[in-house]
Structure formats: structure tokens, C-alpha cells
Amino acid sequence: MKKLYIDATLPFRWGPHPPVGIPRVETALIRQALRREAPPIGFFIVDPQGRGQMLDDAELRYLRRLVDGELPQPTGGGDSSYLARLLKALSIMQAAPFAFGREFDRVAAIFVSGSEKRRGLKFQLSKTLIRLFKLVKSCRRQRRADTKDPLQDAGAVCFLSSASVHEIAAKKPAGAIKCNVFTIMHDLIPIDFPQFVGPHHARNFVRNTAWQLENSNLLVCVSKYTADRVRCRAMASDPGRVPLTAVASPGAFLKESVADRKVPAERPTGRRKFVLYCSTIEIRKNHILLFKVWHRLVPVLGDRLPTLVLCGRWGWMYDELVAFMAAHPELREHIQFRSNLTDAELADLYRDAEFSVYPSAVEGWGLGAAECLDFGLPVLISDAPSLTEATQGLMPTIPAQDVEAWCAAVAKACTDPNWLAQLREKIASRYRPIREQDFFATIVDHVAALGPSDPGRQSHRPKPMAMEARRRPSGLGAEQPAFRRVDR
Missing domain, CATH: 3.40.50.2000 (Glycogen Phosphorylase B;)
Known part of the structure; x- marks a missing residue:
């Protein structure tokens, strides 16, 4: 298999607070990649200009503690003063090698202000203070030395996180990506059901999905349902350029994270x-x-x-x-x-x-x-x-x-x-739980199927539509007790 690189942008953007939904799935992928001993896997982030930058040793150590949940988090502290909670949030930000994203700003502001609904003057003030601190830290940070960009390595396969797909699709950086790319397709809900999201998010999602369909060599879907929707979207977008589509069901992973x-x-x-x-x-x-x-x-x-x-x-x-x-x-x-x-x-x-x-x-x-x-x-x-x-x-x-x-x-x-x-x-x-390592191994198997001679994005002939996950748990298709309308 080609050299494998994993994009760690999402957990760095998410920051040290409990991951949910998409961040939990992508964090599990990164955690298992970090634990793999051979063959070695490289880790990188995508900068604001859409370029890949390899992590150094200190950043890798921080990433390990981050995905293992070993860093201080903006949780608890109900009996602490406003100032104490603010200082805790700022100290968490100060210790990080990169600036966290907007979701951490909101979570930290909730922690500091105590406003769960993300509303009110106290919440807005807290969020403003947190973002001002982030701005000052960014201005004072030393410029990061340029490193190898794995996205420009034609002999590599790179996983791109949902956060990086969003950045690259929005900014369209100069220079084509030369590596083979795979991404995780979590759903197409903003496209199929736009009434459930705001119009701005829906527009961004359509743009990001179009980029994935055009530039990914492999789309790993979290369910058969999502894979079916992705196939339909890919065929409707460009029947002559259909990425390889595979299923790797992610399980849940929470129980494993608290197993000890x-x-x-x-x-x-x-x-x-x-x-x-x-x-x-x-x-x-x-x-x-x-x-x-x-x-x-x-x-x-x-x-x-x-x-x-x-x-x-x-x-x-x-x-x-x-x-x-x-x-x-x-x-x-x-x-x-x-x-x-x-x-x-x-x-x-x-x-x-x-x-x-x-x-x-x-x-x-x-x-x-x-x-x-x-x-x-x-x-x-x-x-x-x-x-x-x-x-x-x-x-x-x-x-x-x-x-x-x-x-x-x-x-x-x-x-x-x-x-x-x-x-x-x-x-x-x-019930057959899906372990993190099985989820990761299934993805690696799908990546290996790309092969050393994968034609990449230059090919416009249709590719095989889907591969079934090799470690699919038993029990699918069992009876489903259903409740229907009753007169009361």
C-alpha cells in the first residue's frame, strides 16, 4: 500500500472537550492510527491556505493526549467564580500548539458564562474575550517552519478531515492535489433535507460535497444508507467520474473511551x-x-x-x-x-x-x-x-x-x-459492537484496495461503485418490532 497520511485538523480545531457526532468518529480514526506501529503513518494538518503541513514531535505528543482525553477540558466548575472559569479556558487555549476552532469558542463560552443555550450578554461577552485571546495568541506565535506537504506526494494516500475539506473547497488553493485522497461521508442530509439546516450551512455543504465527489479517490461512508445516497449524488453529478465508494460503520466508541x-x-x-x-x-x-x-x-x-x-x-x-x-x-x-x-x-x-x-x-x-x-x-x-x-x-x-x-x-x-x-x-x-480498531482496520482495507496503480482523479471512466465492509457485524436485517398508530 502507498504511504498513508492522516489529517488531524479536526481534533485540533475541536479542541479538548468531549467529541460528539462527526468529531467522535474522526477522533477514533486518528486515535487508532496513532496506535498503529507498522507500517508507519504520517500525520499532518491543513493550514488556512489549504496546504498540508506535517506535525513535529511536540505536536504529535499533544495530539496523542488530545485524542486520548488526557488534557484539561472546559467542563464542571459550577462552584467556581466567573474569573476562575475564564482563566481555566484561557490556560487550555494557551497550552495548545494551534488555535482551536469556533466550536471550542462556543463551548468555552458556555463553560465560562453558564449559558447553555448560547445566548445572552454574558455568553457573548465570554465568547468575545475568548476570541480576543485567540487573536492575540495567533499574532504572537512564531511562524511555523514549512514542512513537507503530503498532499503534493503523488505516491501517497491522504485522509482529509471534514474540517479540511471545508477549508479547501471554500478557498480553492492554487496547485492541484497530487496524492490519492479519501474522505469520510457522514451523510447528505443538508442536500436531501435542506429544511433541517440553515441556508448558509446548506450552501457550504453542497460546495464541500461537490469538491469531495470531484477530488476524492475513495469515499468511506458510515452506513449503507449514506453510501446509497452518495452513489446517487455522484452519478447525478458526473457519471464518468465516480469515486470508489465503500462502507465502514463506525460503531459508537464512547464505551471504549471510558473502559478503564x-x-x-x-x-x-x-x-x-x-x-x-x-x-x-x-x-x-x-x-x-x-x-x-x-x-x-x-x-x-x-x-x-x-x-x-x-x-x-x-x-x-x-x-x-x-x-x-x-x-x-x-x-x-x-x-x-x-x-x-x-x-x-x-x-x-x-x-x-x-x-x-x-x-x-x-x-x-x-x-x-x-x-x-x-x-x-x-x-x-x-x-x-x-x-x-x-x-x-x-x-x-x-x-x-x-x-x-x-x-x-x-x-x-x-x-x-x-x-x-x-x-x-x-x-x-x-448485538455485535464495532470496536474502534475494527473500524480503522476496515478503512485501511478499503484504502489498500486503491492499489499502487490507481488512476486517480485524472481518470474519467466509471469506477466500481461500492465495496462492502469486511467486518460488518452480524445481526443486520433482523426483525424490527414496529409500532403503528393506535386508538386511545
Whole structure:
């Protein structure tokens, strides 16, 4: 196989706070690449001009600690003063070899200000201070010496992160990329379902995807569903230039990241039961359906209805949720919001929940649903195809917009302990977790299939459309218990 280089731009941009979604998947890839001993793998970043720069030894050491979660993070500190939290955030930034991206600015501002919804004067002031510090640090940093650019190595294969694809597609740097490129395709949701994202994000996504289809030799898709959508998009864009498309399902990875932590032998008692939904709070994730379900079930089930714990960062287009809560203030006793959690705290929620819900309208993979099964937690999922794939066909499936069916399913889970026990047993006996190293090995196998004589981007003849992941877990295609509308 050609020399392999891995782009570490995304974790450096993300910074030392718990990764979610796409950053968690790409961080897992980098973590496993760092642990590989032979053949050696090179690591680089893409600078603002779109050029690759190899990491030096000090930067590699920082990267190892970053992806292993060993660095201080802007979490906790609820009893600390505003100044103490601000100084902690600035010290984290000062210790980094590169400037973090805007998402770290927002997370650090939430930590400093205590404003989870990313709104208000205190939050804006905190974010401004953090970005001013970043600007001053960037001005004072010594110019980095030029290094080898692996993107210009015709004998190399380079992984480009989603962050770097965004930069390169936006700035279109001079000089063609000479290496073979592979990228991870997480979804095409902003193209297929633009109503779930803002117009600016949708435009950027269309541009980035077009660049990937034109310049990638291999597109690694996180699910069969995503691979099908990518194939359709590639054929519609240019039937004569279709990159090799492969599937490497990423599993979940959270449980592995906290595997060395001691956990209680028994689940805690004496506190109210809760149902968990771990997801960014945004319109696509369909939280409004759960609000309506809990609103209907509170008077029916009373104390038998567990608290709904919504674990995730506030994202965008959630005004309907705020309005619904304002119109039904009694729900505040039954719905809790948790955000800015460490991986260990999130793992505890998965261990302690009665069951989970995942009503998302559409997903590229369904990381949160897979995380549930990793911890043996039953999860009620929507009929989004990738969620069935992520849960290996083992969990009950309910139409994403069918409030009555969701009421029936949640009520059954709350009142039928035997049914929940059967679901837990099904997970224990039939679920096959996807380990990080297997995910990485599958990607390496796909990269090796490019071969030393791959024609690259100069070829305009169609290439093979897809390769199946060699380590696909068993259980896919199993029966899917479904809930339909019922009269109540």
C-alpha cells in the first residue's frame, strides 16, 4: 500500500472537550492510527491556505493526549467564580500548539458564562474575550517552519478531515492535489433535507460535497444508507467520474473511551427513573415529538412516567421547543436538559437510564442509538433507515412523525418491565459492537484496495461503485418490532 497520511485538523480545531457526532468518529480514526506501529503513518494538518503541513514531535505528543482525553477540558466548575472559569479556558487555549476552532469558542463560552443555550450578554461577552485571546495568541506565535506537504506526494494516500475539506473547497488553493485522497461521508442530509439546516450551512455543504465527489479517490461512508445516497449524488453529478465508494460503520466508541474507569457494581437506587435521549438539540432530532408524547402521557401514567433527560448541546432551529415549554410549564417537572458533560458523565447516564428514545427524522448513522446498545440500554428508534442499521435490526421501530405510535411505545416501555427485560436480553445475546480498531482496520482495507496503480482523479471512466465492509457485524436485517398508530 502507498504511504498513508492522516489529517488531524479536526481534533485540533475541536479542541479538548468531549467529541460528539462527526468529531467522535474522526477522533477514533486518528486515535487508532496513532496506535498503529507498522507500517508507519504520517500525520499532518491543513493550514488556512489549504496546504498540508506535517506535525513535529511536540505536536504529535499533544495530539496523542488530545485524542486520548488526557488534557484539561472546559467542563464542571459550577462552584467556581466567573474569573476562575475564564482563566481555566484561557490556560487550555494557551497550552495548545494551534488555535482551536469556533466550536471550542462556543463551548468555552458556555463553560465560562453558564449559558447553555448560547445566548445572552454574558455568553457573548465570554465568547468575545475568548476570541480576543485567540487573536492575540495567533499574532504572537512564531511562524511555523514549512514542512513537507503530503498532499503534493503523488505516491501517497491522504485522509482529509471534514474540517479540511471545508477549508479547501471554500478557498480553492492554487496547485492541484497530487496524492490519492479519501474522505469520510457522514451523510447528505443538508442536500436531501435542506429544511433541517440553515441556508448558509446548506450552501457550504453542497460546495464541500461537490469538491469531495470531484477530488476524492475513495469515499468511506458510515452506513449503507449514506453510501446509497452518495452513489446517487455522484452519478447525478458526473457519471464518468465516480469515486470508489465503500462502507465502514463506525460503531459508537464512547464505551471504549471510558473502559478503564471503575463503575459502581449496582445501579443507583432512591432517585426517580429517567428516559434518555442523547443528541444535539436541533429541529432534525425531533425533540418536539417527545415533548408532545410526555405532554400526553403525564396525566395518563402519572408517577409511572420517568423523567425525560435530554442530553446534548443546544444547536439551532429549536424555537418550537421553547414555545412548547412556555405553553406547557408543567412539563418542566418531567423534562430535564443536560449539556457540557464529560464522557464519564455521559456513560453514567447510559448505564442508569431505564430505556432510551431516538426519534430523529433522518440520520447518516445514528451514533447515539449505537451508544445505547453498547451499554445494553434498550432504545426506541424512529424509522430512519440508518437507525435500524446502527442498532442491527434489534430495537423497536416507530414512524418518526406518528405521535400516537410513540405514545403507545413509551407507555409500553414504562409499564411492561418484562418487555424491557426481553429487549435487554436481545442486546446481550445478539448485538455485535464495532470496536474502534475494527473500524480503522476496515478503512485501511478499503484504502489498500486503491492499489499502487490507481488512476486517480485524472481518470474519467466509471469506477466500481461500492465495496462492502469486511467486518460488518452480524445481526443486520433482523426483525424490527414496529409500532403503528393506535386508538386511545
